[in-house]
Amino acid sequence: MRAEQDCNASIDTSVAFQDVRVVPGRSCGTCTLCCKAVGVEEIAKPGGVWCQHCVSGKQCTIYESRFASCRTFYCQWMMEKGLGSEWKPDRARFVLVKTEAGRHLSACVDPGYPSAWRRSPYYENLKQWAAEGIRRSPDLHIVDVMIGKRCIVILPDRDVDLGILAADEMVELGGAGATIEARKVKQPLVRA
Ligand code: SF4
Numbered sequence: 001m002r003a004e005q006d007c008n009a010s011i012d013t014s015v016a017f018q019d020v021r022v023v024p025g026r027s028c029g030t031c032t033l034c035c036k037a038v039g040v041e042e043i044a045k046p047g048g049v050w051c052q053h054c055v056s057g058k059q060c061t062i063y064e065s066r067f068a069s070c071r072t073f074y075c076q077w078m079m080e081k082g083l084g085s086e087w088k089p090d091r092a093r094f095v096l097v098k099t100e101a102g103r104h105l106s107a108c109v110d111p112g113y114p115s116a117w118r119r120s121p122y123y124e125n126l127k128q129w130a131a132e133g134i135r136r137s138p139d140l141h142i143v144d145v146m147i148g149k150r151c152i153v154i155l156p157d158r159d160v161d162l163g164i165l166a167a168d169e170m171v172e173l174g175g176a177g178a179t180i181e182a183r184k185v186k187q188p189l190v191r192a
């Protein structure tokens, strides 16, 4: 298992906190999909390709010294009791990841199964979560699908394929009600 989408490192002391958030009895088992579908910031691994340290898609060869982001990451299936076994990433073929303090939900899809998110019950749920995110207006929450670097934003009434999302770009929602628009914008510069 590993880290957050475009998934940023956290300090190791958060591991214990993260562990507490795992639904009792839930474990990764043989799943390693986040090592493919989700990016690893420390080695600039994009989402959608296997991490160089994952052997045969089964084993992390640097497990004891794996990156901080890998140590602190759990997918939503591990942390949300309401997600049943059909949402386990190695079955769903995508990894649900929340970022931006829960305001951005991404389905990071295994590129080997690029349409996995369109199947039932996944698509209906993504639509429902998108509608709930819009109802939070003006604090709009984003639901999108990432297939490698390709981003498809889910809106209640349509899906918006934004194409490739560059490393310095992010998704932004604007407008209100039926006029909600999804667009790519440059990430704000962070002063060092
Ligand atoms: S995707 Fe989730 S269940 Fe699968 S290895 Fe990663 S954290 Fe574990």
Ligand code: SF4
Binding pocket: 001, 002, 003, 034, 035, 040, 051, 052, 053, 054, 055, 059, 060, 061, 062, 063, 066, 067, 070
């Ligand atoms: S370092 Fe290990 S845990 Fe982290 S992404 Fe690579 S294989 Fe997975």
